[in-house]
Amino acid sequence: MFKSLLKIFLGANNQNLVVSVDKPTFNDDDRQFMRRALELARQAADNNEVPVGAVLVKSGKIIGEGCNQSIIQSDPTAHAEIQALRNAGKNLNNYRLVDTTLYVSLEPCPMCVGSLIHARVSRVVFAASDLKTGACGSALNLIQDSSHNHRVIVEKGLMAEEASQLISSFFRRRRAEKRLERQDSTKN
Numbered sequence: 001m002f003k004s005l006l007k008i009f010l011g012a013n014n015q016n017l018v019v020s021v022d023k024p025t026f027n028d029d030d031r032q033f034m035r036r037a038l039e040l041a042r043q044a045a046d047n048n049e050v051p052v053g054a055v056l057v058k059s060g061k062i063i064g065e066g067c068n069q070s071i072i073q074s075d076p077t078a079h080a081e082i083q084a085l086r087n088a089g090k091n092l093n094n095y096r097l098v099d100t101t102l103y104v105s106l107e108p109c110p111m112c113v114g115s116l117i118h119a120r121v122s123r124v125v126f127a128a129s130d131l132k133t134g135a136c137g138s139a140l141n142l143i144q145d146s147s148h149n150h151r152v153i154v155e156k157g158l159m160a161e162e163a164s165q166l167i168s169s170f171f172r173r174r175r176a177e178k179r180l181e182r183q184d185s186t187k188n
């Protein structure tokens with residue numbers, strides 16, 4: 001109810017209004033798309049990449065998706081959000097991805113926020129906050145900087161616990177593996 005009122009208000013009155021919804025009401029569609037983003041994050045973890053997944057949705061359909069592949073692709077820009085935007089751009093044959101929602105398991109970084117603004121994504125829903133590099137209100141609030149001429153609705157916290165557990169267990173596993181490697185190297 002609150003969300004629909006908010007959209008009506010935005011559409012009718014003020015395109016320039018900066019909106020951040022900390023306790024939004026998510027619906028079944030939101031949950032379904034975030035579940036897919038989490039599935040993609042697990043795929044990243046299976047490849048020993050930091051587990052982040054993203055899907056881009058337009059008119060209730062996924063038009064692009066991706067997971068973090070920076071190591072596999074030797075590409076520092078291959079974050080889940082960028083992969084999803086590239087995938088969607090190819091699918092729509094358009095570099096502008098208007099009227100879309102990005103669902104991502106971790107708060108986007110400054111690079112991804114820049115790309116989301118270039119793409120004209122309308123709404124970003126993220127699961128876990130990233131206190132170190134999150135650019136949607138945690139480390140900085142680049143996505144809602146008044147210097148942009150495009151405004152993005154930001155909603156956070158959907159399935160946050162699941163997403164942060166995925167990331168913390170990934171780093172726990174990686175630390176344990178590194179410990180083992182060190183032990184092995186001292187033995188040899």
Ligand SMILES: [Zn+2]
Nearest residue numbers: 079108109112
């Ligand atoms: Zn990023």
